[in-house]
Amino acid sequence: MSNKLNELAGFASNLPGYSVKLLKIGDAAVxxxxxxQCTEFALLTDGQPPSPTAAREEFDAVPDGKTTEDKYIVGLFDPKxxxxxxxxxxxHYPDNQTWWLGLMMLSPQQRGQGLGSEFYQAFENWVSAQGVKQVSLSVIExxxxxLQFWKSLGFEVIRKTEPRQFGNKIHAVYVxxxxxxxMV
Incomplete structure (x- = not known):
């Protein structure tokens, strides 16, 4: 994984005062x-607060055909x-030209100040430097x-899925x- 750390060079260059770090399993408690802090998202999505092992499980959750070596969890740290x-x-999911953004979270106190847009742009700049052609993601209906946030960043809906189970709730999803x- 040390190679992954080197790959983060330049990630936060447009986030002065902030730093990024590739999170590893030892960072699960943080x-x-x-x-x-983001319980409202879990309630919206799953109808229940995050489980006590939610972060730990995030490190191992990968789609079929992928390994944990294909997974990157990047943490954004404030000046403190x-x-x-x-x-x-x-x-390289679902194809070699695409990175899948599975989840982006900001603590509630940080929202509405443009930091989410800057964090995403830093991510996009980073994956662009690696020759990626597109970023894909999904948003529950x-x-x-x-949905408004991702549209404001230029994401377009390419399809809507049939409703499926998420914890205690059922949602259709916009891909x-x-x-x-x-990069120039």
Missing amino acids: LQSLYE HELIGMIESIR VNELG MSRPVAA
Whole structure:
């Protein structure tokens, strides 16, 4: 995994005062704290608060055909070195030209200030430098704020899925995609 750490070079260059770190399993407790700060998202999605092992499970959850070596969980730390955000992604999924952004969270106190857009842009710049052509993600239908956020960043809905189970809830999902701007 040390090779992954080197790959984060330049990730936060447009986030002065903030730092990023590739999170590893040893960071599960810190990540769990962020999950618990973002309980409203778990309630919206699953109808229940995050489990006490939600962060730990995040490190091992990968789609079929992928391994944990394809997974990147990048933590965003404020100037006091506290975890305030994260992006979980899978490289080369569902194809070799795409990175899948599985989850992006910001602590509630950090929202509405443009930091989420800056964090995403830093992520996109980073994956662009690796030759990726697009980023894809999904948003549950009832997450209107999330859908608006991703649309504001240029993501377009490419399809809507049939409703499926998420914890105690059932949701249709919008699959969205955005071409990655080439680095100059």
